[in-house]
Amino acid sequence: xxxxxxxxxxxxxxxxxxxxxxxxxxxxxxxxxxxxxxxxxxxxxxxxxxxxxxxxxxxxxxxxxxxxxxxxxxxxxxxxxxxxxxxxxxx
Numbered sequence: 001x002x003x004x005x006x007x008x009x010x011x012x013x014x015x016x017x018x019x020x021x022x023x024x025x026x027x028x029x030x031x032x033x034x035x036x037x038x039x040x041x042x043x044x045x046x047x048x049x050x051x052x053x054x055x056x057x058x059x060x061x062x063x064x065x066x067x068x069x070x071x072x073x074x075x076x077x078x079x080x081x082x083x084x085x086x087x088x089x090x091x
Contacts, residue, residue, distance in 0.1 A: 025062045
């Protein structure tokens with residue numbers, strides 16, 4: 001595989017950015033990971049989640065990714081609310 005970081009490789013090879021076959025959730029996570037690498041941002045916790053599960057348990061994988069993503073978004077929302085409340089009372 002060429003070493004061009006601007007390309008996104010989908011293949012059955014181990015060094016691909018996304019291995020075939022893949023689900024919609026796996027595609028989205030792989031693309032988010034690639035965008036993070038290109039823009040120099042850190043990976044979010046849910047982009048690493050798909051590596052922890054077996055490929056043959058697709059339904060469980062998709063649900064676990066969704067569940068983890070909801071948890072991350074809920075935590076971010078909670079942090080934003082607390083930051084706004086603190087800013088309001090610090091005036």
